[in-house]
Amino acid sequence: MSTYGIDLGTTYSCIARLDSNGNPEVIRNNEDDSNTVASVVFFENENNVVVGQAAKENIETDGERVVQFVKRYIGKVDSRTYEFDGKTYTPVEISALILTRLKNLVEAQGGTVEDVVITVPAYFGLEERSATRQAGELAGLHVLSLINEPTAAALSYCARQFQEDRTILVYDLGGGTFDVTVVKMTMTQNDSGNDVQKITVLATGGDDRLGGFDWDDRLFNHILHVCCDENGLTPEEIEAETRQDIRSKVEEAKRKLSKKQSAKVRIDVNGSRTEITIKRAEFEQMTSDIVAKTMNFVDATLEKVPNVEIDTVLLVGGSTYMPMIINAVEAKFPGKVQQHDPDQAVAKGAAIYASMLVEEVDSLSEPGTEPSGETPARAEQLTSKFTVEDQTPRSFGPGVVDTNGAKHKYVLENFIKIGEKMPAVFTKTYYPLEDNQERVLLRAFENRSTDDTLIPCVDEEGNPQATDPAHNVKLLGELVVNLPPNTSRDTPIKVTFKVDASGVHVEAVNTKTNETFETFLRTDSDVDIERSAVHQLRISSD
């Protein structure tokens, strides 16, 4: 089996597949003796780039050569780049290095990685999604699809125990981000009358700057201060090597405190050994405000769906191993909390989804063939058991000309609005602006507005700009629709936008000739738009 699910995390990444019995399993990272790989890259020199725990061990001593939290920058408009040994790396390229490391884990154990599903946060827009997909391709992976992280977690949970209708709150506390998602699982029947479990995202919330790292920081500062007090030093007098030593040990101590009531840390400060014992109760006290902060985000997210009753709370993310988190969530939702391999659930859900997709492709390409006795039929059973319904992360629509009124206005018509059920499809008929127009340049936009119509920012020539601060209007790309000679301005052109978790599919049909033009918009291709206002579609003004 060469189909894998990948959780490309802000701080840790994970790769999983289905085993021969159809159960999801994570590929061990034997080098770091872990189920995950730290999403950290160390550019030691031009010939050596290290990914994982070994990279992490250079953060304090060689920080300027270490890249971490790259997921925060992937696909962002004002994204940054990194430069090492005369080479420039984009967040996509750094992410590809992390993905390559995951691929290598499989290969080192004799496997091959071909088709993958990569997970993304539910709030990622199209550019972040495209960039993630591009990173996968750069790492030599065939990206079947992307899936939202909370949906993947819910999928791995319901693969464990088949559910009746219920509403699940996914509390995902990772290393650098905190995501709250309310998902609804419903039992419906498909066209063939089989039971199908549908997963619908109802609300999302959280903070992309809150995570396990905040707990590490508190512990780091605590240990640093004890080292100072015991040795009569100020924090500035503690050397970089000592800081690195503390940095390397806090995470380990934190993990120990999830299992035991106390943890010992030994630090060499200027040649003398300082031994510090941290009690779990003490650690919980110094971080109780951050726990409370996460619960406030839970409340804020629940306020978005006031009439919804939560049946189950699913704890996801490595930081939910901390008993203080389990206790806080349990106190708010008594008897409803579930936790199963929180640092692996997302990758496992992605693996389940990936195999569902491969089964679907196989059954489409070989109609009528039964799965052979050796092939685990589990994935195929899953295909008929799950459908995934997400929310659109942004609004999408074409830029067209409104000819009503004295002056022509270039407007954005929002076909599909942020928060709508996804996959989403919308079709509308437009007309060429003029008679004998040779072609139409159909522009597709993404934005955060819920208005039906927006007037995009336009430059002096009347052409739309790529960004608009108020509604975050972004030009995604352009579809060239060629028109035959003598096309009249009354020729209906049917425009369809289809949005799913992977991107936006735009189609235009000349209904006179039935000629179809289509494109899949992924913003990784540099949008190189001819700045001309003439070839447009118009809204029917009759």
Ligand code: ADP
């Ligand atoms: P990501 O943030 O990339 O989604 P994870 O969900 O794997 O990654 O979460 C990583 C965070 O979980 C890190 O801050 C890590 O220190 C923390 N973590 C992992 N295991 C434990 C544990 N046993 N106890 C406490 N924290 C843990």
Ligand code: MG
């Ligand atoms: Mg995560």
